[in-house]
Structures are given as C-alpha cells and as structure tokens.
Amino acid sequence: MIQLRTIALALLLFLPFTFNAQQLQEIPPPYNIKTVSFIQSGENVYPYFRLGDNFQLAFDDLFGNEANYYYTLQHCNYDWSPSSQLTVNDFLDGFDSQRIQTYENSFNTLQIYSRYQLSFPNKFTRIKLSGNYMLNILNEEREVVFSRRFIVYEDQLSVPVQVKRARDMDAIQQKHNLDFAIKSTSLNFQNPLQNVKVALFQNGRFDNAIYNVKPQYTIGNDLIYKYNKETQFWAGNEYLYFDNKDIRNAVNNILRITAKDIYETILYTSDARASKGYTYFPDKNGNFMTRNINLSVSNQNLESDYTWVFFKLSAPEFYEKKDIYVGGMFNNYAKTDEYRLEYDEKTATFNKAIMIKQGFNNFMYITADKGGKVDGEHAVDGNYYQTEDDYNIFVYYRQNGERYDKVIGRGNANSQDIIN
Numbered sequence: 001m002i003q004l005r006t007i008a009l010a011l012l013l014f015l016p017f018t019f020n021a022q023q024l025q026e027i028p029p030p031y032n033i034k035t036v037s038f039i040q041s042g043e044n045v046y047p048y049f050r051l052g053d054n055f056q057l058a059f060d061d062l063f064g065n066e067a068n069y070y071y072t073l074q075h076c077n078y079d080w081s082p083s084s085q086l087t088v089n090d091f092l093d094g095f096d097s098q099r100i101q102t103y104e105n106s107f108n109t110l111q112i113y114s115r116y117q118l119s120f121p122n123k124f125t126r127i128k129l130s131g132n133y134m135l136n137i138l139n140e141e142r143e144v145v146f147s148r149r150f151i152v153y154e155d156q157l158s159v160p161v162q163v164k165r166a167r168d169m170d171a172i173q174q175k176h177n178l179d180f181a182i183k184s185t186s187l188n189f190q191n192p193l194q195n196v197k198v199a200l201f202q203n204g205r206f207d208n209a210i211y212n213v214k215p216q217y218t219i220g221n222d223l224i225y226k227y228n229k230e231t232q233f234w235a236g237n238e239y240l241y242f243d244n245k246d247i248r249n250a251v252n253n254i255l256r257i258t259a260k261d262i263y264e265t266i267l268y269t270s271d272a273r274a275s276k277g278y279t280y281f282p283d284k285n286g287n288f289m290t291r292n293i294n295l296s297v298s299n300q301n302l303e304s305d306y307t308w309v310f311f312k313l314s315a316p317e318f319y320e321k322k323d324i325y326v327g328g329m330f331n332n333y334a335k336t337d338e339y340r341l342e343y344d345e346k347t348a349t350f351n352k353a354i355m356i357k358q359g360f361n362n363f364m365y366i367t368a369d370k371g372g373k374v375d376g377e378h379a380v381d382g383n384y385y386q387t388e389d390d391y392n393i394f395v396y397y398r399q400n401g402e403r404y405d406k407v408i409g410r411g412n413a414n415s416q417d418i419i420n
Contacts, residue, residue: 023080024134026206028334029146032062034113034306035290035357036332038150044287044329046204047150048392048410051130057118057148059137060357062306064112068140069100071118073125076132078197078396078405079211080149083131085403093126100137104302110262111306111355130154130407131396148332149206151394151407157184159393159411163418165385167228174383176415178231182215182223182395187408190400192223197396197405202233202389203285207333207366208374234376235387235415239283239328239362242267245293247305247358262355263307269349270365272315274382283362285390288330290359304358311341313350313365315380319343322375324350328363335372341365389415 029036036059037044049055061067075083075091088095103116120127127133129152136147159182166175178200189196193214200210213230215223225231243252244265250256258264273279292304311326318324324341327333331354341350365380376383395409 024074024076024082024147025080026134026149026332027136027144027147028332028336029059031338033146034060034062034355035330036146036148037288037329038148039117044289046201046390046392047148048204048394049150049152051127051152051154055120057120057135057137058115058301060106060113060115062111062113062355064105064114066103066105066114069116069145070097070138070142071100072096072136072138073127074134074136075129075404076134078132078199078398080132080134083404086129091127091129091131091404093121093128094124096125098124106302108297108303109305113306115301127152129404131405132407153394153407153410155410156408157182157187157395159183159395159409161391161393161411161413163389163391163413163415165418165420166232168232171232173385174235175232176235176385176389176391176418177228178225178233178391178393178413180225180231180393180411182225182409184221184409187397188221189223189397192218195398195400196223198225199394199396200231200233201392201394202236204329204390204392205286205333207335208233208376233389233391234379234383235385235389236364236376236379236383237273237278237381237387238281239286239364240270240381241283241360241362242309243360244307244309244358245291245360247292247307263305264310264353265307266310267312269312269314272313272317272380272382274380276382278382278384278386280386283388284360285388286328286333286362286364288328288359288361290357292358300359306355306357308353309356309361311350311352311354311363313341313380314348315350315365316348318350318367318380319348322367322378323370323372324380325366325368326352326354326363327366328361330356330361330363333366335366335368385415385418387415391415 039056106113161180164177297303341352367375393411396405
C-alpha cells in the first residue's frame with residue numbers, strides 16, 4: 001500500500017511538469033472574428049516588436065453587438081511552452097485580464113461589424129521582458145476566443161544574414177539557404193551550444209518556421225551558422241493578389257461582382273504554377289491593406305465593407321493527395337475548414353468562398369497534409385529561387401541560473417539580395 005501511494009504521489013508531482021512542458025498552440029478565431037492583425041505606425045506588420053515599442057492588435061467582430069472582450073498574456077519559452085518559472089508580475093508591469101476598451105462600430109457598410117483595438121503598452125499593462133508571448137482574447141465568460149503569438153526582442157547583438165541558393169544540387173533551383181552569424185562585443189556566452197538558440201522565419205509565418213539549429217562552429221565569441229540543409233526554406237512563389245478597393249467594379253484579378261445581401265467578388269480561376277516557371281511580379285509577402293476608394297470615406301477601417309470572395313484553383317493533380325488552403329496575413333495562414341478548398345469533380349477545380357474585408361489582399365495556396373502540416377516541397381505554385389521572400393532570425397539566450405528565454409537579437413534579410 002505504501003509503495004502504491006509513493007507511485008501515485010510521484011505521478012501527481014510529474015503531471016504539472018508534463019502539462020507545462022506542452023507547446024502552446026494558437027487558437028484560430030471563430031467565423032465572426034475577422035481581419036485580426038498586429039499594427040505598428042498604422043500598418044499591418046509581422047508579429048515582431050522591439051522591447052518598449054508601441055504596437056496594437058486589431059480585429060473585427062461581424063456580430064457588431066459591442067460585445068465585451070478581455071485579454072491575457074502568457075510568456076513562453078523558446079519552444080512555446082509556458083515559462084513556468086515566471087509569474088505575471090515578472091514579465092508585466094501592471095496586470096492583464098482587462099477589458100478591451102477601444103472599439104467602434106462600422107458605418108455605411110452592408111455587413112455590420114465592431115472593430116476592436118488593443119494597444120501595448122496601455123494604462124494597465126506594460127511588457128517588461130523580451131521573449132515569446134501568447135496573447136489570448138477572451139469573451140465575457142473568460143473563455144479564449146482566439147490567440148496570437150508574437151515575439152518581443154532586444155538589440156544586444158548583431159545578426160548578419162545572407163540569403164544564398166541551396167548547396168544541394170537537387171534543390172538549388174527551389175530553396176533559399178540562410179547563412180548567418182551571431183556577433184557580440186559585450187556578451188560572453190556560457191555554454192552556447194546549450195544556452196543559445198535560434199528561430200528562423202519566412203514572411204512572418206509561424207507554420208513553416210525552423211527551430212533547434214545549433215551553432216556550427218565559433219570564431220572567438222562569434223557563433224557561425226553555415227549549414228547546407230538545416231537552414232533552408234522552400235522558396236515558394238510570389239503571392240497572388242486581388243484588389244477590390246472599389247467593391248462594385250471587377251478589376252485587378254476579379255472576374256465579376258455580384259450584388260446580393262453583401263457583395264460577392266468572383267476571382268479568375270488560378271492555374272497551378274508549379275510547372276510553369278517563375279514569372280516576376282511584385283507582392284507584399286502575404287500582407288494586406290484595408291481600403292475603400294469611395295471619395296466620401298473618412299475612416300478606412302470602419303467604412304470598408306466585407307465581401308464573399310470566391311476562390312477557384314485548377315490543380316486536379318492534387319485531388320485526394322493533399323489538402324489545400326487559402327492563406328495570408330489576413331487569416332494568419334490558418335489551417336481550418338473555413339479556408340480549406342473543396343474539390344468539384346464536375347469542373348475539376350478546387351473552390352472556396354471566404355468573407356474578407358475589402359482592399360488589397362495577398363494570398364497563397366498552401367499545400368498541407370491531413371494533419372495541417374505544411375508541405376512546402378509539393379507547393380501548388382512551385383518553388384523558385386528567384387522568389388522574393390523576407391527572412392527574420394531571432395536569437396534566444398538563457399544564461400546559467402536564469403528562469404526564462406530572453407530574445408537578445410534579430411537579424412533580417414531579403415532574397416532579392418540572393419547570391420550563389
């Protein structure tokens with residue numbers, strides 16, 4: 001009996017540790033929550049912010065009933081598990097669990113909505129520590145409606161980055177390889193192979209990020225990363241786009257407009273570009289811009305309407321092989337049924353209608369397995385080293401005896417400057 005009690009006690013002590021070690025996943029918003037974005041200086045941005053900078057999270061609620069929403073913040077380790085050794089008071093000056101107080105209602109739109117904006121820092125909350133953060137938006141019952149990841153970093157060192165073509169001849173036409181170093185004149189890294197970690201991102205996405213790459217070698221106090229495969233991304237293709245800033249006219253990749261309870265925007269059929277070769281055209285690397293060119297509009301965020309956007313993709317070779325999603329910053333590249341294309345055997349095309357706020361929108365077709373894991377190798381639109389992509393690298397460091405992973409540096413580069 002004593003032995004059984006000892007085992008049971010050991011299991012109880014182990015369970016909290018196991019739970020805390022689990023990676024926190026973003027919860028995608030429900031149907032009524034749209035146009036969720038991080039904003040800085042009035043523009044949608046990747047979710048990366050220097051410690052102490054001002055930024056906002058904004059979103060629309062299509063119910064338009066001025067519902068009460070609240071927010072909480074969770075500091076996370078490098079692997080997005082909760083920082084269990086920190087309390088809220090450690091990483092926040094003030095407190096969270098507050099109601100979002102800034103919201104306005106749409107006007108002059110067929111689709112009503114309430115727009116909410118949460119600013120950091122605010123009179124209740126200031127972020128004190130760098131690191132990974134999970135921002136949770138809660139309803140009146142304090143249930144999580146949706147959550148978003150973001151990274152807060154410090155500039156304690158430099159991270160020079162160079163985008164190169166792949167060294168592997170099998171992928172030299174299809175991949176980008178990141179060569180980079182971590183350079184500091186003030187930090188003496190303790191056990192860098194264990195304590196220094198990096199995370200690599202392409203176009204602000206978390207769904208294809210690269211983690212757990214150790215320094216290849218050191219030169220003095222510099223850490224050098226010159227791998228052949230470990231730091232490679234599938235290059236993808238330039239993003240597709242549509243622009244319905246004039247919601248009643250079919251222009252900019254729009255086949256026609258139908259006026260019903262709300263407008264319907266029918267796009268031209270997209271052909272899979274994987275076998276068509278690379279064609280250059282500029283994009284915003286997945287970003288979007290809400291806008292309405294009506295001369296009477298005084299507030300773009302509140303007077304821009306929502307429309308059903310009909311996507312159609314001709315890629316029959318993917319039928320029953322992979323799931324295909326429509327993704328971009330407008331939906332945080334979510335792999336949910338709302339954005340998964342459905343195959344029509346009669347027309348041999350993939351189709352989906354998605355409600356999106358009017359304006360300029362970059363989007364891509366994302367190939368994924370049945371579990372939602374991105375399959376970059378078999379991208380619908382192919383992979384071409386000429387593709388222009390943004391890359392960001394963050395450096396994490398936990399000194400011996402410290403309780404959390406701080407982000408001490410950021411490097412960035414663009415593949416326009418690619419070299420062989």
